[in-house]
Amino acid sequence: xxxxxxxxxxxxxxxxxxxxxxxxxxxxxxxxxxxxxxxxxxxxxxxxxxxxxxxxxxxxxxxxxxxxxxxxxxxxxxxxxxxxxxxxxxxxxxxxxxxxxxxxxxxxxxxxxxxxxxxxxxxxxxxxxxxxxxxxxxxxxxxxxxxxxxxxxxxxxxxxxxxxxxxxxxxxxxxxxxxxxxxxxxxxxxxxxxxxxxxxxxxxxxxxxxxxxxxxxxxxxxxxxxxxxxxxxxxxxxxxxxxxxxxxxxxxxxx
Numbered sequence: 001x002x003x004x005x006x007x008x009x010x011x012x013x014x015x016x017x018x019x020x021x022x023x024x025x026x027x028x029x030x031x032x033x034x035x036x037x038x039x040x041x042x043x044x045x046x047x048x049x050x051x052x053x054x055x056x057x058x059x060x061x062x063x064x065x066x067x068x069x070x071x072x073x074x075x076x077x078x079x080x081x082x083x084x085x086x087x088x089x090x091x092x093x094x095x096x097x098x099x100x101x102x103x104x105x106x107x108x109x110x111x112x113x114x115x116x117x118x119x120x121x122x123x124x125x126x127x128x129x130x131x132x133x134x135x136x137x138x139x140x141x142x143x144x145x146x147x148x149x150x151x152x153x154x155x156x157x158x159x160x161x162x163x164x165x166x167x168x169x170x171x172x173x174x175x176x177x178x179x180x181x182x183x184x185x186x187x188x189x190x191x192x193x194x195x196x197x198x199x200x201x202x203x204x205x206x207x208x209x210x211x212x213x214x215x216x217x218x219x220x221x222x223x224x225x226x227x228x229x230x231x232x233x234x235x236x237x238x239x240x241x242x243x244x245x246x247x248x249x250x251x252x253x254x255x
Contacts, residue, residue, distance in 0.1 A: 037060065037061070037064065041060055042057075042060075044056075045057050045060060050102070051098065051102040051105075052090065052098060055083075055084070055085060055090040056089065056090045058080070058085050058090070059085045059086065059087070059088055059089050059090045060088060060089070062077075062080065062085060062088075063088070067080075084096075105141070108138050108141075109138060109141050109142045109145065112138045112139060112142050113142055113146070116128055116139070116142070117160070117162065119162065120159060123161060123162055123163030123164075124159045124160065124161055124162060124163075125159065125160055125161075125162035126157050126158065126159045126160070127143075127153070127157075127158065127160075168194075168241065168242070168243075170243055170245070171243070171246070172242070172243075173240060173241060173242035173243075173246075174240075174241045174242070175238050175239070175240055175241075176192060176238060176239040176241070177236060177237075177238050178236060178237050178238070178239075179236050180234045180235065180236065181225055181226070181234050181235075181237070182213070184213060188213075189212060189213055189214065190212050190213055191210040191211065191212030191213075191214075192210065192211045192212060192239060192241075193209060193210040193211075194209075194241065204244050205244050206244065211239055213225075213226045214226075217237060217239070218237070219233070219235060219237050220237070220251075225237055240252055
C-alpha cells in the first residue's frame with residue numbers, strides 16, 4: 001500500500017494485470033471420503049471435561065483438517081494414533097493418567113512462558129523468535145493459548161507490557177509516548193490495539209480498533225507523522241486512549 005490516497009487505484013491496476021485460465025483437472029489427492037460433521041457431534045464434545053474434550057475435538061476434525069506439516073504429515077498422524085486419537089474419537093491408551101498428563105503439559109507451557117520473553121526497554125517484552133513453531137510443540141501450544149492465529153516472528157512481533165497488567169476503567173486514560181517515529185521498512189507496519197479481558201477487540205462507536213502508522217497521526221504542531229506531507233523531523237508524539245464517553249481535549253485528534 002502506498003498510504004497516500006491512491007491505494008484503490010493501485011490495487012485496481014494489480015487486478016487488471018492478472019489473468020486466469022482453466023488448467024487440466026488434477027486427480028484427487030486422496031480417495032477417502034470425509035463425512036460432514038454435525039452440530040450434535042460438537043455438542044457431545046462440548047460437555048466433556050477438559051482435557052478430554054480437546055482430544056475428542058482433535059479426533060473429530062482430524063480427517064477434515066489434517067495436520068499441516070509439509071515435511072512429514074504421516075508421522076504426525078501416526079503419533080496421534082499412538083496417543084489415542086484415531087478413527088474419529090479418542091481412546092485413552094493403557095497406563096495413561098489423562099489428568100496428570102494434562103497438568104504436566106500445562107506446567108511445561110507455563111515454564112516456557114517464564115523463559116521465552118526477551119525484555120525490552122521501559123517495561124516491555126517480546127516473545128523470543130528462536131524456536132517458535134516448527135517441531136517445538138511447547139512453544140506452539142503457548143502461542144495457541146495466548147495468541148491464537150498469531151503471525152510468525154518473521155512477519156510480526158507482539159510486544160507485551162511486562163511491568164504489570166494494563167487495565168482501563170471508566171474515567172481513566174492512557175498516554176502512549178513515542179520518543180521518536182518508529183522506522184519502517186518498505187512493507188513494514190506497526191499498530192497499537194486494545195483488547196478486553198477475554199482477549200476480544202473493544203467495541204466502540206467509532207469502529208476503530210487499532211492505531212498505527214496507517215492512521216492520521218500528528219505531532220503536537222499538527223504536522224503528520226507518516227504519509228503525504230510527513231514532517232522531516234523525528235520528534236516525540238503521543239497516542240491518547242480513553243473511553244469514548246469522554247471527548248478528547250481540543251488539541252487532540254479524535255480517531
